[in-house]
Amino acid sequence: MRFNDLLRTVLANIGDGTVATVTRWRQCIDLLAQYDVSGARAANALAAEDRDAILTQLESMRPQVSVEQRVASIVELGSRLRSAGLVRLLGQDHPTLVAAMMATVTLSDADWVGIIPDLGPLARSVLRRRADLGPGAVAALQRFGTVDLALTTLVPREMAQEAAAAPPVQAANDSEQAAEPSQIGRIVAQIERFNETRQHRREEEPAPEAVPPPPLARKERVRANRGALIRRFTFETDAAGVIRAVAGAPRAAVAGLSIGTPASDGRHGADGRALGAFRHRAAFQDARFTIAGGLLAGEWRLSATPRFDPATGRFLDYVGEARRELPHEALVKVSGSASPGxxxxxxxxxxxxxxxxxxxxxxxxxxxxxxxxxxxxxxxxxxxxxxxxxxxxxxxxxxxxxxxxxxxxxxxGDHRAVSEPVDLPALTHAIVAGFGQGGPVRVVVAAGADLPAIASDPAQVERMLAHLIRAGCAALGEGEQLAVTLLPGAAPDTVEVAVRRPTALVALPDAALFEHEGGIDGQLRDAPQLGLAFTLKLIRGIASHLGGHFEITPHSFRLILPIHAAAREEQGRGH
Missing domain, CATH: 1.10.287 (Helix Hairpins)
Structure with a gap:
C-alpha cells in the first residue's frame, strides 16, 4: 500500500511547465530504481501494471524533457540503475544517454537475453566492451555480430563520388581495350586514385586547430564534476530509515538508501554509530555513511535527530544533514608490509x-x-x-x-609486565559476574578441577579476558549463550581458555576477523569501542607479551597461558 500511495501521488502530480515535468520525470525514474530491480524477488517489487503505468508516463513526458536532463537523471543513478523496463524504454534514446546507461546498468542474464534484440547497434556496441555480462547476454550479442559489424559498402561514398567524376582508365593495349574491364579492376583503380587524391589534399591543407568538444560533451563533463563540488546536503527518512527527501543534492543520487543498513563489501550503508542510534531511535552525530556509486559516491558524515508524534509518541522519521568526510576523518589504510603503528x-x-x-x-x-x-x-x-x-x-x-x-x-617493546600467581577460574567468574549485572547472564563458564595458577600480570590477564568475553557477547544472537571453558592446555605446563565462537562469527574466515574494513562491526549488537579487529589484535599482543599465545580455531578462540613456577613444581611432585 505504501508504494501504491507513492505511485498515485507521482502520477497525480500533473503540474504545469517544464519544471513540473522534469520533477515528475525524476520521480518516475526514482520509483523504477527503487522498486523495479532486475532479478530481485522483494516483497515490495513493482507489479506489472504499476511498472507499465510508470513507463507510459515517462514515454509521454520524454519530448518535454531535454536531452541534458534525461542524461543527468540516468547518470545520477549510478549503480542503482537496475530496471529492465527503463532500459527497454530508453534503449533507442539519444546516443549520449544510451552510452551512459549501457555502461552502468546491471540486469540479470535472463533480462539481458530478452532486451538485447530490441536494442540498437550503439547500445550493443557498448555492451560488447563490458566484462560482467552473463553467458546468455554474450551469446545474444554474438548473434547480432553479422549485422552490427557488417560493412555497408566496399567503397566509401566520398571515394565513389570522386571516382565517378574521374576520366575512365585507358587500356594498355588494343587487346585489353577490346576486352570488357572487370568490376574488380575498376574498383582497384578507383581506390588507388582516391588514396592519391586524399594524400595530396592532406599535404596542401594546414594542420587543423583543436576542435572544442560539442556543447553536450562539455555539459556532461561539468555534470560529472558537479558531484565532487557538492559538500553537504540535508535529508529526511521514513520510519524504516530510508532516505525519502533531499535538499542540496540530486535526489536520485541518494533517495532509497538507508541509514539502518550496515556498509559492507563496498556497498551503501552506515557505520556502527548510526546503526546503534537507529535501533534505539536516538540522535547521532558525525556517523560515517558510504555511498558506493553515482554522483555522490564516497564517504560522508551524517548527523540526524529522530522525530516523534507529539500526540502518541510514535517514532516518525529522522531529519539530518550529511557532509563530505574531512581528510583527517578518513580511515587510515596501511599496507601489510609496513608497520607504522x-x-x-x-x-x-x-x-x-x-x-x-x-x-x-x-x-x-x-x-x-x-x-x-x-x-x-x-x-x-x-x-x-x-x-x-x-x-x-x-x-x-x-x-x-x-x-x-x-x-x-x-x-x-617498552611495556613491563609483572609475573604473579593468578587464579584464572576466580578471575573469569568475577569478570562474568560484572557482565551479568542488570540483565540475564549469557555467559556460561566451565572450569576443570584443580587448575593450576598461571604466572602472569593480573591486570593484563583481566583486561585480556574481559575484552575476549565482551567481544563474544557482542556477537551473540537471540537466545544464544557464550561458552567459556578453562582446562589444562595440550602443551605441557599451560592452561587454556576456550571461548566458543558465536554463530555470527563462525562463518567468517580468520583473515576477515582481523580486517578493520570488513564491515563486521556494523552487524554486531554492541561492537567494541575500537572494533573487533583491534580487540583481537590487542588480545593477541597481550598474550604474546605474557609468554602465551592466542589462536583461532574453526569453532573457538583459544588463549594458552603458562602456569606459575610453584604450580609447576607442585605438579612435578605429584607425578
Missing part, C-alpha cells in the same frame, strides 16, 4: 595523542564527580544523573585510551 600512527605519535586526549578528559571527569557528589552545593537529581552518565562515558573513553596506550607500548 596502530591506526597508521607511529608508536610515539600514538602515545602523544593519547596524552593530549586524556588531559582534558580527566578534567571533565573531575568536574562530573564534584557535581555527582554535590561538593559544590546542592544539585538536582536530573543534573546528578547527567553527571553520572558523563562519568560512565569518561571511564569508557579512558579505558579505550588505556588500550591504545598498551598496544603502543607492546609494539614499541
Amino acid at each position: 596502530w591506526a597508521g600512527l607511529s608508536a610515539a605519535s600514538t602515545r602523544q595523542l593519547i596524552h593530549e586526549l586524556r588531559t582534558p578528559l580527566n578534567a571533565i571527569q573531575g568536574y562530573a564527580e564534584m557535581i555527582e557528589a554535590q561538593l559544590v552545593g546542592p544539585v538536582s537529581s536530573d543534573y546528578r544523573a547527567m553527571a553520572g552518565q558523563i562519568l560512565a562515558d569518561a571511564r569508557t573513553l579512558l579505558a579505550t585510551f588505556d588500550d591504545l596506550d598498551l598496544a603502543s607500548r607492546i609494539e614499541r
